[in-house]
Every structure is written in structure tokens, then in C-alpha cells.
Amino acid sequence: MYPPRKDDDLGRYSGLPTERPRDDHDTASTQPYDNSYSSSASLRAKLSSLTRRRRRIRPTTIVLLLLIFILLCVFLNNISLQYGSDEPVMWNEGDFTFNDQSRPAYLDKPLSTPLRIRLAVMSRVDEFERRQVTRDAVLYGVPESDVKLEYKFFVGRRVAKDNLDTVKGWLWKIRLLMESWIYGDIIMLHDLNDVPQRLSEKRYAAIQWTASVPQSEYDYSMTMDSDTFCRFQTLARRLRHAYPELRPHMEPILIGRMGGHLVYLQNTVPDGNINDSDEDFILKGPWYSYPLGIGYMLSSNLTDTIFTADPPFPHHINYPSDDVMIGSWVAALKLFHDPNVLFETTIEHSPPPQHRVYPKPYLPYAVDTKVVDDTVGWHDFKNRGGNEGPIGWETACVHRLSPKEMKDLRQMAEIRMEWDPR
Secondary structure, X not given: OOOEOOOOOOXXXXXXXXXXXXXXXXXXXXXXXXXXXXXXXXXXXXXXXXXXXXXXXXXXXXXXXXXXXXXXXXXXXXXXXXXXOOOOOOOOOOOEOOOHHHOOXXXXXXXXXXXXXXXXXXXXXXXXXXXXXXXXXXXXXXXXXXXXXXXXXXEEEOOOXXXXXXXXXXXXXXXXXXXXXXXXXXXXXXXEEXXXXXXXXXXXXXXXXXXXOOXXXXXXXXXXXXXXXXXXXXXXXXXXXXXXXXXXXXXXXXXXXXXXXXXXXXXXXXXXXXXOOOOOEEEEEEEEEEEEEXXXXXXXXXHHHHOOOOOOOOOOOOOOOHHHHHHHHHHHHHHOOOOOOOEEEOOOOOOOOOOEEOOOOOOOXXXXXXXXXXXXXXXXXXXXXXXXXXXXXXXXXXXXXXHHHHHHHHOOOOOHHHOOOO
């Protein structure tokens, strides 16, 4: 800005002074001092000082804003996790078969040593309510005298469909980070799109986590879906009573509710693939048992065996075959070593003509796994799914329940004492 003229004519401006200001101690200076320079310098100094003050943000302000943001996120998270009204679920006749005369005596017998389980729960980014109700109704309060439980939820990277969805995705991401910070029980697979086609890769990563500690530190690796209600005390006591011969550290074991399939896999897709629809080479062979999505358990011996393979077991197969993948591994560990077993290409996955295939074994030696099909302990809820049934005393894991149903089931008089009071 130019300084005003001395004649106070504010509409006109004079040039900046060319003479340096006079110093009282400078006797050599004889030129008069033009005070317009002093006024200009003073004005600029004040403006510069004001600008510096406006740009400065105090650290305490940043901390305060961050604290407000965190509290707001926690508040919104708690508001959104209300499970609806306090009205009880209206159960239907025949949903339960609790009868005092049919209660097994083993349910009242404490275990001499607890069952050690490393649990991976399959979850989606947006399943905030389901994760919370799983914590509250299933995981919290499991008696350590029966089960020593270590668990994680596994979520992938959310894929946005449009710009509006992108905004929602960022809000969910912030909310997910807050949830992870609060509970510390979420593993985010940042390189894996959270889409159905890649659920098999998510399961592989989840089981890999369970195998990330020495085999001696756990008995079973377990995965279950986020809509599965598990009574872990019943599960542990049922296993010790109904299957006392099982030795999870000594033998390969697969436990769950079984279906049947004939698809086998050979590893052809490298990790880090971009295309969600990529699948490993698919062939067919003899029928085998595979665990349904209710949940299933792999002995620490079998889990450790799977993750000694190099290259890794095939784990790129599209939904809904992610559970089939587990059964195909178990069957292939034994049958890929037998040259007399017929394997061939499939019409659906290979160009014609259909021909015989001699698959390469996963390991240098054959592994014969003990498969336990527990139809009583593992099932879908009544009238929901192909393996449905009522909930009874020996139901360990029941599938296809809503969050409200899981919450109310935890409070039922017949089973609520299976958890430690909080």
C-alpha cells in the first residue's frame, strides 16, 4: 500500500520515500526526514503482526477439537448400536426344545482343563451392530475354566459404487477405525476388497491368523459367520463328552456340520491379484464332506499342517464356495497322492473337451483327516436354511439369527448361566 500525501488528499498517493530516515546520531545527515515512511512501516508492521496471530493455531485447540471429534464418534457409534426396542422377540412354537428331563448330565460337569480356541469371525465393514451384539451376547463372559478364547473380527476393504457411496464409505471407515481403537479386536485386510467373490481369501487370512502362534498354544482354530450364536461352554463340554477320543495336537481333525461336494482346487492365482473374479484351477473328483457356513473347527495339528505348504494351499474361489474350499483341502491332502483316483476338468470351468487331470499334491506326504459331522450341535435356526432345527440343550452353534434374537437368546433362563455375570 502506498502512504497518503501530506496534504491529506486521500484520493491521491505519493511515491515511497527515497531518502533513508534520519538518525539523531548521524551528523552527516542533513536532509529532512519524511515521516510518511514511518507511517507506512508502522502500518505494515501491524498488519504483519495481525496476520501472524491469525495463522497461529494453538496445540491445545487441536487437542480439544480432536477430543470432541472422538467423543462425537463414540456417541454416534453407541446411538447406532441400539438393538431396537426393549420388546422381547416373539419366538414361535417349536423354536426350542428345552426340557428338564432331556438335559444331558455332562452339561453340569466342569472340565478338568479348558478348551483353547482361536476364533475368527467373518464380518463386513458395515456390520457394526452385528459385531457389537456378538461381543455382548456371545463372546463376553465365556468362563475361562471351560474355554480360553482369543478372537478377532475380519473385514476387508469397502468398495464404493458411486460418489455418494464414497462419502458414506469414508464415514464408515472413520467409524471402523474408532471401533478398532476402542475394542482392539478387528483385523482389517486393506488389500482385499470386501466383496463376496473374495470371501475365500478372507477365510484363508483368518485361518492364517489362528495359525500365527505355536501349535502348542491352542487346541482348535475356529471360524464362524457373524450371524452365528455359539454357546462356548456347551461346545467345550460337548466335545469332551461326545468325542473324548479326539486329540487335536496329535491328529488332523475337522469339526462342524457337513455337506457334500466334488470340486477340487489347484493353486494358479497369485496373491495380490486385482480382479475379484479370479479363481484357481477347478477340477472334479470323488465326493467328500465339507463344513457348512455355520462355523467349523480345525485341530491345531491340521491348521499347522496346512500352513507348512509351499506354495500355499489354493484359496481363490468365488462365493458361495469358500466353505467348500476347506473340505476340498482336507480331501486333496489324502486323495491327490493316489494315482488311481480319477480327477478331470469340468465343463463349467475349462474349455472342452473334458479330460483327465493328475493334480500335484499339496504336500510331499498324504494326510488323512478325521471329519466329525455333528448334526446335533451345529445347525441353522428353525425354518431358516437347509440344515434347520430347534435350539435345544445340546445346540452348540446355531446359524441365521438376527442381532435382536442373539441378544434375547443370551438372556434366556435356560442358558444365561453359561456365561459369567458382568
